[in-house]
Amino acid sequence: MFTDTSPYFSVKHDFTAYLSPWPKDQALPTEHELRAMLPTGLLLINEVKTLESDCLLQLRHLDDDAKSVVDYLKLQSRKIDLVLQYVLESEQREGEQYQGMYFGGSGIRVINDSQLVENDQYKITLHIRDELVALLCFVKVTASQPLHTDDNQVSDQYISSLEFTQILETDVEQLVKASLSVQQKQLKLRKQAKTKA
Template structure:
């Protein structure tokens, strides 16, 4: 049974994730080893996000007149992120593509035709396009359940929960910020829908 007992909440949002089964007899990489495994595109995105986070943190201490400059720099940063995401989408990816349905700072949930064994470790490449998130991490299957065919999901499949086992603090922070952003957008859409009715 899948529950919401993780330390970070998760939000419902579609995204792409590539799964590569990790050999059972191989040790799980450390956070340092994970960083060395990053492909060039993910390394670029990671470096850019780290640089912009440091820069924006320093700019927050400036007075009100600097807010226009900060907003302009955020726009420029978003443009760079979009270009990097576009380049990354064109790259070949390791692993099998799966449809992500929920994400948060503790893990993800995916839906698909494959049933995975609880305890199995996977290398994940995660892409949340709308939030400009692309990262590499490791996760372990903690639960799986059958999804019956409905009008919403026309085929029977499996909802699988994966909990992060190796992920950088920076990437957890990215996922938490992205989940809050998605939640805010969903709340605004609900308010607009209520006003329209």
């Protein structure tokens, strides 16, 4: 179980988060209790991601002749990812929906119409569709302030920083890999835009 507050890289990317207030007088769940809270869809996706990660590590040691096999396996993996995404999206969601703006291994930032109270704890289900990341964890509000628009005007929305207080280590690894993947895609798009200009 991850409870360290060391900072990780954070990337700007849209995602969805569902927040449910956690009672102040109730202790955060243990690792075992957190695992028991996971719905079937999240259990499935976590298991598939773990198996896929282990398999890809082994495939990296194969020579160039195996490239077509690797490409085929990636295609199969993508098909499974799409089916799992559908399963996740059809599951009942608990909590209030927030629009995510930044994510990383330490926490997230979300946008909402109302200000969150600092130090309040929330149970959160996080969905990063493009990276097929879906997880359940706990966060604490570290800041919540009015959101500024691109022309530096104050909007009627708030941006809130949420720090992970209880999250499985495998989920932190997923978030770190996803943030690096998103960053690589963003850099590639910027490079392509520069070459066209």
